[in-house]
Amino acid sequence: MEHERLNFKDRIIKGKWIGKLFLVMIALLAIWGIGSKAIYNPQLFIQQIINGLQLGFVYALIALGYTMVYGIVRLINFAHGDVFMVGAMVSYFAVGVFHLQQWPSAVFPGIPLYLSLTIGTITVILLSMIVCAILAMVIEKIAYKPLRNAPRISALITAIGMSFFLEYFGALPFVFTPNFIPYKRPFDIVTWYVNNGVHQLQAGKAPPQGSVIFSNILLIIVLVTIILVLALTYIVQRTKVGKAMRASSYDKATSRLMGINVDGIISITFAIGAALAGAGGVLYATAYPSVFFWMGMIPGLKAFIAAVLGGIGSIPGAFVGALIMGQAEVLAAGYISTPMRDAISFSILILVLLIRPTGIFGEPEAEKA
């Protein structure tokens, strides 16, 4: 009996080891394949990395919500990508229709333009975050909470249904319409190129051969994401609510015995995850300026893969997984073929599930009551 158990454990450890080796080999192969091409055009390679960074940071904002919600209710919230879409849509209306980004100049005339736009843009992001947070709390309350004690598959199917509902409700002519809508950014894009120093690129001109370009959008995406991730880390690690979130994801019955209102904590978790996705929606729309009712579908799935890759339930995992996904997608598009990039993203999911289902940071589900 004891002997059998040892053997079994042995096998698991060996299995993991082979899996890791396989992953490392694939990674080396990819690095070799890309590296051998990159070496002839290092600028292009750096350019791709920068583009991948921009994408990866947006994915991170979505992936965090997936992973947090999974951590606490063990539900893959497939409607999460559509909450991201709503975030982008809210900012489209706020900026394009109501010119919310200009409110500081309207209220305080004479305020410097850059300051006005900074405050205005922050307002737009916050508005999207709040709307998404409320939306997610409502979705949780009406769609998921009644199924809290139902088999997991019921909640999963409900999540898919909720996703379709948000998409096709959004596609109604009096909501977001079924069309691509050009997105007006809350601020003007400024581009720099790096070629013997950093220079601003004049509008309408092409940068000199062999330079690497980046824009203020990249800087804003990286900055906003880092601020939000730090804030999230602080909330989860240091605050009472964050500790209650961790306690509840570990053991709900015991959390209730301690006086924690677990339903409330679950609601807050959905709200925080959705707020991050809402910010991600605004940033994504500024980077790739067009919005439509289906725009959450593919980024949502990619972020989901990122969360699985990092180890679903793990916050650092979601962040790292998203950065890897961003790079994988851009490098696949750049060095393999553009249409292949989605196929490659989804292959990553299959590979992770086959080789290391717990992801990079994930641990096997601990035995607990």
Next chain:
Amino acid sequence: MLLNVKELNVFYGAIHALQGISFSINQGEIVTLIGANGAGKSTTLNTVSGILRPRSGKIFFNEKDITLTPAEEIVRFGICQAPEGRKIFATLTVLENLEMGAYTQKNKKDINDSLEIVFQHFPRLKERQNQLGGTLSGGEQQMLAIGRALMSRPHLLLLDEPSMGLSPILVEEIFNIIQDINSQGTSILLVEQNAQMALSVAHRGYVLETGKVAISGECTELINNPQVAHAYLGAH
């Protein structure tokens, strides 16, 4: 009467786990529920704590009907449980576990005072406060479970098998602390399979058999009751 439980009937699906259990606890008492595995002891505690709902019966705490009060509210009334198997939050540090015990407490100073009291009872927890709960030994986890429950400043502390899986020396230590806690004014409902220990520290006891109270009385009586002695104390 601090706690008054009347005619509780609790079901798990078709299983009739508690079949009309009644008992009471007076202010300042240690009352023990003893009985074999599966008798319904944990079910009783979890019903008092609000985790389970009785099909019929009433629970009064300080004369107030708390039968349908949700678990998280019951803690606010002053009942807290250290559950069977400790149920430590393994991924939280010892200190964070204790903070979760104080979740219902708003006053920072009160929380620090409670922490001091817990560390006085269990100095080992203080040494290990920044360690993850899951890395503690069984005895330390039991101390943490009791300490965590104390952090809510309960009037009534529910302990579910605190001696489970501990060495005799540790059991002795834990039971001494339970008596200390009681002497400082906290009433205790102690669930045990270790009837010997439980009857030696408690004032009154109830013997549970398949969801019913079989015998009850002062512990001194119970110890001398031939039925109890035979079935639970290993006497011949």
